[in-house]
Amino acid sequence: MIIKNGWIVVDYIRNYRDGAVVIEDDKIVDVGPTEDVLRRHSGSGHDVIDARDKIVIPGLVNSHTHISMTLLRGYADDLPLQEWLEKWIWPFEANLTGEDIELGALLGALESIRFGTTTVYSMYHYHPGHNEASGLIKAGLRGVIGIAIFHWSRDKNIKMFWDAMGRWHGRDGLIKVSLGPHAPYTVDPETWMRLPEILNEANERYGDRGRVIISSHIAEDWRENELIRDKFNVDIPGGSIFRYLEKFNILSGDFLAAHCIHLNQVDLDLIHKYSVGVAHNPVANLKLGMGFADTPKMLEKGIRVSLGTDGPASNNTLDMFETMKFAALINKPIKRDPSVTPANIVFRMATEYGALNLGYNDLGILKPGYKADVVILDRRKPHLTPVYDIYSHLVYAARSMDVETVIINGRIVYDGGFVNTSLDDVISRVENRVYELLEKVGKGD
Ligand SMILES: [Zn+2]
Incomplete structure (x- = not known):
């Protein structure tokens, strides 16, 4: 998978305004300016995510x-x-x-x-x-x-x-x-x-x-x-x-x-x-x-x-x-x-x-060899415009609901909907079960 044309936040210092990340299996294999990364991986048959107007960060x-x-x-x-x-x-x-x-x-x-x-x-x-x-x-x-x-x-x-x-x-x-x-x-x-x-x-x-x-x-x-x-x-x-x-x-x-x-x-x-x-x-x-x-x-x-x-x-x-x-x-x-x-x-x-x-030495940075846990945010929003400092934006202005895509261990788990499970089903089960539990502790009404 290649995520290209995004504002790639590698870590707390390094970022590429127009960058790309390449993921193979559960690992990040390449990061850099989009042009360079695409040249290195041309014709490689990866799935491509266009991250124009997006911010791409480590999870x-x-x-x-x-x-x-x-x-x-x-x-x-x-x-x-x-x-x-x-x-x-x-x-x-x-x-x-x-x-x-x-x-x-x-x-x-x-x-x-x-x-x-x-x-x-x-x-x-x-x-x-x-x-x-x-x-x-x-x-x-x-x-x-x-x-x-x-x-x-x-x-x-x-x-x-x-x-x-x-x-x-x-x-x-x-x-x-x-x-x-x-x-x-x-x-x-x-x-x-x-x-x-x-x-x-x-x-x-x-x-x-x-x-x-x-x-x-x-x-x-x-x-x-x-x-x-x-x-x-x-x-x-x-x-x-x-x-x-x-x-x-x-x-x-x-x-x-x-x-x-x-x-x-x-x-x-x-x-x-x-x-x-x-x-x-x-x-x-x-x-x-x-x-x-x-x-x-x-x-x-x-x-x-x-x-x-x-x-x-x-x-x-x-x-x-x-x-x-x-x-x-x-x-x-x-x-x-x-x-x-x-x-x-x-x-x-x-x-x-x-x-x-948490004892991981290959997590938390978008770096080759590190685990592919990647989050993509949409920055085409009133509260995220304009951008001067990407870190200031992420800490002071971004909202959790700006998250658009989530990749964990190299697999997409959220892309506007949850990939592995039904949210509706989980919410219904929680609501029913909590009602029963409240009855048990005598706080039913
Ligand atoms: Zn605690």
Whole structure:
């Protein structure tokens, strides 16, 4: 397939105003000015997409969500975190079957694709046959599923992790499985201690099908350190959660820490020292009143900060264009400096850094040898005219609904309609099932 005559955004610096991308199987094989690319591939018999007046970008990477929670979108809003979880979310979730989790993931996958996201990291409960992975595959979305681990169900969760590795890791070239210790206040020291060995073994046995990472919620709530001390009777040295985690030998470039809002200088130094990745979720953080990460400081230190929406119950969408705009704006008033988190760096966070944080070294850039995850936007729109700076447009002006075509792993999955599944059918199934679930939790009317 050749996409020609488009404004090709290779990465956060390089772009061709009139460029082309060549895709063969699941990989990008050539990128450059249209004229040069066509000369190199003349008579090659590729399918041609004319991308005149279009912007062609690497697919966006949503590096933190709980995608099946689309089923709980708007179910309970504007409540304090603990009340929200205990009175609303957990009782609802207790009734979810594997089929429900798959259906919620399928709906979230369609939403993600429609909005130009081609890879998600999603942590949730796992059922062997039907789960998030099976939902993502039905839509054709690339994803890393995190098997949630809590200390009260540790043995069962670890068993599930190995089951998921065997069944789903590497499946269809789209799915990876990862370790998802939920958070330091729901995972006890004994469990943390066991995780490095499990991660190493997973990479030794299954790493050839994709690097296995570990991801956890870190420092989302300002009360967390106190909670951990009280719950597990442990010391958080110098109030540094990363100093605490360091002693479990779990920190590395394979560790992705979501949120990282309430940190001190020691934490930042350790994140940098161990090359830990950070997933920043500005919309959900604002909605839950948690505060937000000091991303300018992190980026200045060279920390890989990627972007996430967090779950659709606390956002309430999976819209990465909206997330990019929030990420660009959120720290400017705090720093009293509009030059922090500039548009092209935010674009890098949503693409290349997202891919790296999920353990892919061949994703997130339109480069030969990289995976062919490509998104095409229509720029023949009032709000996208004129164009001076393409990155400013993508972050500040573009809307997720400007996405026109989505290619994942070299295959078109959206071109105005979903290729792999019927949206109408998915919406009807979700509406019927949610009605039944509400009856079960006594919130039917
Ligand atoms: Zn989360």
